[in-house]
Amino acid sequence: MPIQSYKRFLGTTRLCKTKIPQEIADALEPIKDNDEAVRAYGIHMGTEMCKKILSSGIKHLHFYTMNMDNSALRILLNLGLIEESKIQCLLPLTYPANDHHTKEDVPPISRYKQCNGRCGDVCNACYDGAPCDVQIMRPHELEQQDEWVVPVQHIEDIHERFQKLCLDMLRCNSR
Structure with missing residues (x-):
């Protein structure tokens, strides 16, 4: 599961009643106000955890991305399981040969710069600085x-x- 921000991480672990190992709490404490550093730490921690899992003989990994695939992709790249050149982006669109379109009029979307989490989730880290104390149910x-x-x-x-x-x-x- 990706770590997108310190506040979101604490909320998710509290909701799931998960005990945070002290070494993770200690690593996050000095960077808790820097979402970019927290995300980078989450990718590093995920990479190290996956290395341990794979070195123990387990051959399969499952990533719970919460609709944010960037962290999972970065971990897979760090592990050498995929190459960045092999990651395909769905845009620009290709058209059939008999169509009148000769070029793509819409600029391609960079998957790493978009808020690709749940629509309307103001707690999503890509909204940087949005309040996260919203009521979940109306x-x-x-x-x-x-x-x-x-x-x-x-x-x-x-x-x-x-x-x-x-x-x-x-x-x-x-x-």
């Missing part, structure tokens, strides 16, 4: 939570909930 979602957070004992419970949704019998339908 008030009406909290009120409706009791309709959806119900124990499921049988498959019929799911069928019943879906049927009520389709028949507009739930409060969330009346938004």
Whole structure:
């Protein structure tokens, strides 16, 4: 999982109830206000962790990118598992030969400079300096939570909930 900012890292580890090893906490403390340095440390730490995993004989890695593939790509490059020249960018677009387009009118997008995280996530590190103390659920979602957070004992419970949704019998339908 990429480390994008110190504040986001703390929030995610708190949410997941993950204990942060002291050596990681000590390494992040002096750079906690520098998001670029925190991201670089995350890539370095990820690279070192992957080296240990691979050296133990495990042959597969799984990266949880949170829709931010830059850190995972950098780690794979550092490990020598991919070459930068082999990374393909989807743009500029290619057109069929019979099309009237002769050149791309849209400038290519540099994948490493774009906010490629979740749309509208102001906590995303690429928004540099945005407040990250936003409420995750809207008030009406909290009120409706009791309709959806119900124990499921049988498959019929799911069928019943879906049927009520389709028949507009739930409060969330009346938004």
